[in-house]
Amino acid sequence: MATPAQQINEPTPRIRKASPRVPFFVPLFNPIARRLLRVGVPLGPNALLTVRGRTSGVDRTTPVAVVAIGGRRWLIGTFGDVNWVRNLRAAREATLTINRRPEPVQAVELSQQEASSFFKDVLTPYVSQLPLGRFLLGTLGAKELLTDPDAAAQHHPVFELHRRDYGVGSGTSTTT
Numbered sequence: 001m002a003t004p005a006q007q008i009n010e011p012t013p014r015i016r017k018a019s020p021r022v023p024f025f026v027p028l029f030n031p032i033a034r035r036l037l038r039v040g041v042p043l044g045p046n047a048l049l050t051v052r053g054r055t056s057g058v059d060r061t062t063p064v065a066v067v068a069i070g071g072r073r074w075l076i077g078t079f080g081d082v083n084w085v086r087n088l089r090a091a092r093e094a095t096l097t098i099n100r101r102p103e104p105v106q107a108v109e110l111s112q113q114e115a116s117s118f119f120k121d122v123l124t125p126y127v128s129q130l131p132l133g134r135f136l137l138g139t140l141g142a143k144e145l146l147t148d149p150d151a152a153a154q155h156h157p158v159f160e161l162h163r164r165d166y167g168v169g170s171g172t173s174t175t176t
Contacts, residue, residue, distance in 0.1 A: 020155060022079045023140060033063040040100040048097040049075070054090035066096070066161070069126055074118065075107070077157040078142045085157050093164060104164040115158040119149035 037048045045068065050061040062084045067074045077085040088094055088107050095102045110118060124146050127134060137143055144152040 020078065020080045020142065020144075022082070026079070026140075030063055034061060037063055037097070038100075042099065049084060049088070049094055050097065050102075051084060051087045051094035052091045054087050060084065060087060066098070067123065067126065069122060073105075073161040074122075075159045075161065076123075076145070077159075078140055078145075080155050081157065088159060089157070096161065105161040106164050107159040107161055110158040110160060112153040115153035115156065116149045118158055119145050119152055119156075124149070 033043060033046060034048065037043060037046060043063075045065045046063050047066050048061050049064045050059050052058070053060050060083070064075050064084065065078070067076065075088075089109060092108075093104065093106050096105050097103070127137060127146060130136075134143070134146065137145060142152075142156070145156060
C-alpha cells in the first residue's frame with residue numbers, strides 16, 4: 001500500500017489525447033506566406049486573417065487556409081487552440097484578405113458535434129477530391145480530421161465565416 005507521500009508524488013495518468021502540435025516548418029514558412037499573400041500572390045486556399053488580440057487589442061495577422069465549398073467558408077484550427085483561434089473566439093469578427101482585397105467577416109464557432117459533422121460530411125469528401133489533400137493533412141499532422149472526426153472535433157476548432165456588410169452611415173452591421 002502506498003503512503004500518502006508516494007500517492008502525491010506519482011504522476012497522474014493522461015487520459016485525453018494531447019493537443020495537436022505545430023510542425024517545425026510552419027513558424028518558418030508563416031512570415032514568408034504572410035508577405036506573399038499581402039502583395040497578392042495566390043497560395044491556393046490561403047488567405048490572411050487579421051483579428052484583434054484578445055488581451056492587447058492590437059490587430060494580429062496570420063496566414064490561414066480557408067475551406068470554401070458551395071458558397072460557404074470555414075476556418076479550421078488545424079493546430080488546436082493557437083493564438084489566432086483564441087483571438088477569433090474572443091473577437092468573433094475579423095478581416096479576411098484574399099488577393100489584396102480585405103473583407104470584414106463574422107466568425108461563428110461550431111459546437112463539437114457540428115465540427116464532427118463538418119469533418120465527416122464536408123471536409124472528408126472535399127479533401128478526397130484534391131490530388132494532394134490527404135498528403136497535406138498528414139504533413140500538417142491533421143490526418144485525424146479525416147480518420148477520427150469525433151476525436152478531432154474535441155481539439156480542432158472550426159469557425160464558419162459570414163460576410164459582414166456595414167450599413168452606410170448607420171454604424172450598424174448585418175450579416176449575410
